[in-house]
Amino acid sequence: MAKKLEMPTIAVIGAGAVGSYYGAKLVQAGYPVSFYSRQAKAKGVKKLQIRSIDGDFSVKANFYDSTQLMPPSDIVVVSLKALAQIDYVSLLRPVLKDDSDIVLLQNGILGEETLHELFPGKPVHGALAFTCIERIRPGLIEHSDYGLIKMAPLEKKYIARTRRIASYLQEAGIDVKVETNLRQVRWEKLLWNIPYNCLSVVLRADTREIMADPEAVKLVQDIMQEVVRVAVRDGVKLSSKNVEEMLEKTKKMKPYRTSMLLDYLKGREIELEAILGIPVKLAGKLKVAVPKMEMLLQLLRYLDKNRERYLTG
């Protein structure tokens, strides 16, 4: 990792909504950033345009369709969609230096553990974006609400490095909060992602439509209670208070189509295993009954496989 006063080089792997938005903020602040996005490269995209509630801006951006062509970087931010079939070893090895940090800016849980196994000795940090953001097309991002990133190291010994990375992000105007317990933060985000991402697809509804219906809100609450039970058994501090806070926050949110709903409606693969499959499996290991999460998974696995029929039928 670069010394404190130097500017670290940054590789952003995956230029979806989140990678593009935060990456653009880093470019704007003057950091040398390279982006991996086969789609953006193929379309000849050369800049990132951000339409944001905090003010629109636009920056030049270097897109690559192979990480082998990218400069090895001090900080490697993995912001790909959390899909199971990604070969992280081939993908990341070319951009990793001896003392690079890996930042996993992705939904789900246990992703950092996977990267740690694949790259033993490399500091792995988790980053979770609490934001409402959509990629309209490669290079064009709509940021409609919130923006906080919570970060934590997988191994507590790397907390100082997490803080240093956070300070770089903060210098780029990004709201970052460093936490010590990664698992805690992962569960806090899943508390939102599991009910809203998943139900938005089953009900084809945005957050406002869900929150306007008492029956749907009750279901969100039931599912959140299941998430809390698994998280608590997993050693994390979550309670009904978090459930209430999350519901209140979502009620106040501008109507938001979750990333899973957008993916689904566009016929793209959804982050089902990362967001729901792995938590349900974990619940099984921890012997916590999660019938509604389980049913949600059963429904979504069906809907995911039969997307075409569902959208046109």
Add this chain to the structure above:
Amino acid sequence: MAKKLEMPTIAVIGAGAVGSYYGAKLVQAGYPVSFYSRQAKAKGVKKLQIRSIDGDFSVKANFYDSTQLMPPSDIVVVSLKALAQIDYVSLLRPVLKDDSDIVLLQNGILGEETLHELFPGKPVHGALAFTCIERIRPGLIEHSDYGLIKMAPLEKKYIARTRRIASYLQEAGIDVKVETNLRQVRWEKLLWNIPYNCLSVVLRADTREIMADPEAVKLVQDIMQEVVRVAVRDGVKLSSKNVEEMLEKTKKMKPYRTSMLLDYLKGREIELEAILGIPVKLAGKLKVAVPKMEMLLQLLRYLDKNRERYLTG
């Protein structure tokens, strides 16, 4: 009720798929049948055409748009969709004679009890159609599989009357089985209706599509197990064996779009309370946990209310 050798007069209240199909069989056998169907009357329908795996046929049929214009009848078959807001008193009183029998040929549970309360002293019989049938339009019915009717009296003292009605139906070529325990038969049918009707809407799938997907089959099974638990607590004999039989039978069925899916796709009200709402309420009273049935109800109440958005959105 008519004496044994006389031909009973029959009123069929509701000419959907089931009322039209079985009513047409009765007309064909020479019984004097009058039909209540505002829709058929409004469209000037004067006959019932049946396309059936057992052979097509067509009969003249007398449709009325008010039961007050119909002849009071010995047997009053109620084959309306099981919707909550029907005013049975105003609707049935005009066609009931002193010793009429009421036959409720409808989905759901506890419907006979309601009719018994509304018409104290009248023999009420339950009839359940185990058949694959669809009304293409008023007067035109497609019968694609099965055809059995199971009948039972609400009060056991009327079993002889149930048998007599069954014999009339049998004379009309209808496959009828008389049972003594109405609640048993109601639960047996719900064991199919709850998972398949309800999931067909959430997944927008016909029976073959559901049975082709192991995840969906597992969900059907989970829901059936919940139904069995409620039924058993309600004093009925159901077990995993019935679940297995039901799954096998459905696997062998021709691909079938349930009545609830057809209603839903046509933008019509669905029989949600009769098929799922009342059973879930009953489970609550009996203190049986039915998380998946409950979740199905929550999802469908939302989808039912937001039908338009869902179908076009």
